[in-house]
Amino acid sequence: MVLLLLIDKGQISKLVTFISRLCFLSCVLLLSLGCSKKIVLQKSVFDFDNLSFEQPVSSSENLKEKGIRLAREKTFPEAIECLKKYTETEPKDFSAYNAMAISYKNIGDFAQAMKYFEKALNLTTVPEERAKILANIGNLYYLTAKYQAALGFYKEATSEFDRNPMYMILIARTFVVLGDYDRARKVLAVVDGKSLKTDDLENGEDRGLNNYLLAEIYTGLNDEKDVYKNLAAALKANSIRFSAKLRQDMKDEKNLFYTLQGDRRIEKMLARYSGQTK
Numbered sequence: 001m002v003l004l005l006l007i008d009k010g011q012i013s014k015l016v017t018f019i020s021r022l023c024f025l026s027c028v029l030l031l032s033l034g035c036s037k038k039i040v041l042q043k044s045v046f047d048f049d050n051l052s053f054e055q056p057v058s059s060s061e062n063l064k065e066k067g068i069r070l071a072r073e074k075t076f077p078e079a080i081e082c083l084k085k086y087t088e089t090e091p092k093d094f095s096a097y098n099a100m101a102i103s104y105k106n107i108g109d110f111a112q113a114m115k116y117f118e119k120a121l122n123l124t125t126v127p128e129e130r131a132k133i134l135a136n137i138g139n140l141y142y143l144t145a146k147y148q149a150a151l152g153f154y155k156e157a158t159s160e161f162d163r164n165p166m167y168m169i170l171i172a173r174t175f176v177v178l179g180d181y182d183r184a185r186k187v188l189a190v191v192d193g194k195s196l197k198t199d200d201l202e203n204g205e206d207r208g209l210n211n212y213l214l215a216e217i218y219t220g221l222n223d224e225k226d227v228y229k230n231l232a233a234a235l236k237a238n239s240i241r242f243s244a245k246l247r248q249d250m251k252d253e254k255n256l257f258y259t260l261q262g263d264r265r266i267e268k269m270l271a272r273y274s275g276q277t278k
Contacts (some may be wrong), residue, residue, distance in 0.1 A: 063082050063083070063085050063086035064082075064083065064086045064090070064093070064095075064096055064099075066082045067079045067080075067081075067082035067083035067086060067096070067099060067100075067103075068083075068099050070082060071099055071102065071103050071106075072205075074106070076103040076104075076106050076107045077103075077107065079099070079100075079103045080100055080103045080104065083096050083097075083099055083100040083103070084100065087100075092123055093123075094119075094120040094121075094123035094124040094129065094133075095120070095129075097116045097117075097119045097120035097123065098116070098117065098120040098132070098133055098136065100116045101113045101114070101115075101116035101117040101119075101120060101136065102136065104116065105136075105139075105140055105143070110140060110143075110144065113140055114137070114140060117133055117136055117137045117140070118137075120133050121133045121134070121137075127160045127161045128160075128161045128164075130157075130160045130161070131157040131158075131160040131161035131164065131167060132157075134153050134154075134156050134157035134160060135153065135154060135157040135166070135167055135170060137153045138150040138151075138152075138153030138154045138157065138170060139170075141153065142170075142174065147174050147177055147178050148178075150170075150174055151171060151174045151175075151178075154167055154170045154171045154174060155171060157170075158171065165191050165194040165195075165196060165210060166209065166210050166213070168187055168190060168191050168194075169187075169191055169210055169213045169214060169217070170213065171187050172184045172187040172188050172191065172217050173213060173216060173217050173220075173256075175187065176217050176220035176221060176256070177220070177256075181220075181221060184217065184220075184221065185221070188214075188217065191214075196210040196211060196214075205238070205241065206238075207237040207238045208233065208234035208235070208236070208237030208238040208241075208242055209234070209238075211230040211231070211233040211234040211237065212230070212231070212234035212242055212245070212246075214226070214230040215227050215228075215229075215230035215231040215234060215257075216249075216255075216256045216257060217256070218230065219256045219257055219259060219260060220256045227260075228265060228266075228269070231246070231266070231269060232269060232273075235269060235270070235272075235273035236273065239273040239274060243270055243273060243274040246266075246270065247270065250266075
């Protein structure tokens with residue numbers, strides 16, 4: 001009887017020990033599962049913050065950059081769509097409207113181009129930026145042979161920001177087209193006293209633009225020496241852009257460069273700066 005009781009007590013003791021260990025392991029397992037679940041939730045919340053806070057800003061920026069890139073690649077309808085979507089979230093970004101207007105101009109929709117140029121102009125008070133937009137409006141009128149109207153906008157652009165000589169050069173070019181050569185030369189005399197190298201033209205895709213426009217003017221004035229000098233400067237500064245543009249302009253009967261067709265010196269210059277050999 002005593003022996004049986006002792007055996008029962010021993011078994012009971014082992015059973016208690018087994019149950020205690022089982023409970024301990026269960027607690028450890030539950031704790032580890034609980035910690036793992038907590039880490040997952042923290043990561044999920046962190047990712048959601050990134051998505052909800054950062055993504056819309058990045059998306060808007062990308063739409064504008066994409067629109068400008070598409071415009072430079074001459075896929076203007078797609079550029080317009082991107083820029084329109086961008087302005088839905090950034091309705092006060094004047095530069096986006098300016099880019100949209102340029103795109104419309106290049107597909108021949110001058111009414112829409114004017115609409116967005118004017119919208120861009122109303123959204124900025126910075127003189128340098130206003131001057132660029134005014135010059136773009138002037139260029140729109142110049143393209144449609146409304147030279148007097150173009151002249152007015154070029155003059156207004158000069159008044160806004162006279163540190164960039166390009167606007168005076170555009171005025172001189174318009175006087176040449178109008179046949180007012182005396183006024184054109186007077187404007188050029190003022191331009192000669194200014195540096196053609198400006199910060200916004202030196203590092204951008206418009207490097208050499210002032211020289212190219214001057215060459216166009218001097219072509220109209222039959223001043224060969226200055227034609228060659230300025231064309232060489234433009235091609236040296238930006239050979240890829242102005243080699244292609246000059247070849248295109250020389251084929252356009254309405255362009256002042258049309259008279260340069262077949263000029264051997266110009267052909268040699270183009271060959272030199274486009275990496276070809278003659």
